[in-house]
Amino acid sequence: MPSTLPDGDPVPADGALPGSALNGLGDRPFAFYVHVPFCVTRCGYCDFNTYTATELGPGASRDSYADTAIGEVRTARRVLGDADLPVETVFVGGGTPTLLPPDDLGRILAAIDAEFGLARNAEITTEANPESVDERYVAELRQAGFTRISYGMQSAREHVLAVLERAHTPGRVPQVVEWTRRAGFEHINLDLIYGTPGETDDDWKASLEAALASEPDHVSAYALIVEEGTRLAAQVRRGELTAPDDDAMADRYLIADEMLSAHGLHWYEISNWAADPSAACRHNMLYWTGADWWGVGPGAHSHVGGTRWWNVKHPAAYASRLAEGTTPAHAREILTDDDRHIERIMLELRLAQGCPTELLDDKAVRRAIDEGLLEPAPYEQGRAVLTLRGRLLADALVRDLT
Known part of the structure; x- marks a missing residue:
């Protein structure tokens, strides 16, 4: 099931922020996160706020999503006033953002640029599943202004991908990386997951070797977390799969650090390795260093000046609120x-x-x-x-x- 939202304080209907949040606005770096909540199927381990076509129901559509998201970008401009806020980074995540046409992703990016202005040399990232793009698609993304792609590789072993319920085959990743590089992208990330039930140290080493063979300039490696409410959690609870072992997870992390470092990728955050400082994910660095960002989309979280808020999670409710001219925010908290x-x-x-x-x-x-x-x-x-x-x-x- 999609993730639940935390409780919090009510948000004014117009989305107005407290004065404390607006103090110093523009002095801190500013970014956008855009959540695209659509997936063809939901992977068994995933508890992100995502929806398949059969779960959307009336009032929500992939076809109209870009226009709805653009509506929230314009809401952000109204709420934040006329402060000069050049956007340092944009990160489009999901879900599977690349289920939308590249033109739709480009229009959302263009709206952010029109309302706020993209900073010179802004980093523009989208996540993608290897099976959701082809050569023409990535070329059109590059033409739309995207500078970085993060592919959900997860593993190079078919039996591990099967447990994770990932749809792509191991051989797909080198192909899409080649297309992406040919399209002119300088920065390519591969996401990996370690600790999947049934994965061995040799499986993990093989996944790292396969990732490195594609020569990305960035690799993210995350320990599998069995989230309550997911199909994976139910399988573990029924004894069909074995829960990840903490000692094995630690060993896999050490293997990753050794192999990635030997290949010239060095850690700059616990779960992230980059070829050099220019390859580090600048968007995530803004999260980790207290910047401001506006999260667009159902369930997206935002932070401005110590005030954090999160949107209603269902795409239909999200679209309805924006159509009515009210904030899509569900609740907020003011950090002490x-x-x-x-x-x-x-x-x-x-x-x-x-x-x-x-x-x-x-x-x-x-x-x-x-x-x-x-x-x-x-x-x-x-x-x-x-x-x-x-x-x-x-x-x-x-x-x-x-």
Whole structure:
């Protein structure tokens, strides 16, 4: 089932933000996230807010989605006023954004540019499933202004893809990467998942080798999480599949870091490796460093100046609200200073550059250095930087440091 939305405070019908959120607007980097909630089928492990054709019901359509999303872009301009907000990055995610025609994705991008203006050298990314694009499609994306594509490769082993319920074959990925490079894209990411039931270390190594053979300049590797409410969770609960093992997950992470680093891709965030700083995902860096962003689409989350809000999740409800001239926001929260402090530590500590030690409890920092979780040298320069072992224990370490 699609993910549920958290509770929160009511949002005014016109979507107006509190004055605290608008203070300093334009001083912080600004980005757009665009959620495209459509999938041909839903993978068994996925709990994202996605819908197949049979689940949409009346009032929602792929054909009209671009116009609806453009309506929210215009709402964003009205709510944020006339502040100068050049858009540093746009990230189109899903779902499967490339189920929409490239012209529709291009029109959404053009609307963002018309209302806010794209910054010079803006990073424009879309996610894509390997089976959802062909050579002509990626060429048209490039012509529309997209600069980066992130492909959901997940694995190079057919039996692992079958457990994940992914539709593409392993040989599809090298083909689409070649088309993408030929279309003029300089930045290509491959997403991988490790820890799938039935996957072995050798399977994982083979997936990494296959990904590297396509020579992407960025790889993301995520541990499989068995989310409640998914088909995968039901299979694990019934004993049909074995739950991922924490020790095996740690081993797979170490394998990934070793192989990717040996190939010239170096970690800059716990789950992300890039060939050089220009290949790092600038959009995600904005998330991790406290920037402002507007999330367009059903269930999309936004953040401006310490106020976070999230849209209604069903595409029909989303479209209806925009057609009525009211905000599609479902609820919001205004983060306290303590909330923002803890969140900053949690996010920045995941980065290779670390976070300022002045934000942390010094005794806890020194203890973490003694335990081999933080690098000693950056500490002398006022930075807390995770060691390889610290990356494996980052979540627990954050709780200790704060």
